[in-house]
Amino acid sequence: MSERHGGVERGARDRQSGRRVRIVLADHRPGPAPVRRGVEVAEQTAIGRELVRGLMRAQLAASLRIAAVAVLLFAPLPLLFAALPVVSSLAPWGVPLPWWVLAVLSYPALLGLARLHRRQAERIEREFADLLDRG
Structure with a gap:
């Protein structure tokens, strides 16, 4: 009895020789070794240095965005x-009004920017840690 699966006949006999044909559906050779990102970072290999450099670039970009907002405000x-x-x-x-603005109103704005920056930095670090955990 033969069974059709994906256009391939399984359990069939070769029509010319009468012997059974084995059909392999999957290749069982091992793939490339996975990149262990945490080890790469800890051992400071070239890949690890690039991962850390990417983290630092993301942190710098977030800091520069917050600094730009502060400059535009003040x-x-x-x-x-x-x-x-x-x-x-x-x-x-x-x-005088300038004293009110600079001495009173500027601090809540700076506090809000600091909290926003902290949230962004924690998000970036969490994503970096997740990237290392996936590896």
Whole structure:
């Protein structure tokens, strides 16, 4: 009795010689050795150095993005105060507005940027650790 599977007849006999034909469906040779990323990083091999370099580049990119946001938020303030003396002359509760902005409002903004940066750095490190665990 023969069985058809994927267009190949299994258990069939060779029609010319009458002997049984063995059909192999999978190649059982071992594949290339897996890259053990954790070992590569620990032993500081060329692959490990590239993995760490990639981590450092990702961290640097995140830091530069946060720094750019901080510069965009705070660099224009002196120009604003110089260009619009009306803004500088405002003094709620007897304190000039530029002091309120720089001494009070800037800290929550910097704290928010710091928290955002910490979250990004932790995410990048978690992804790096997951990459090492997969290897």
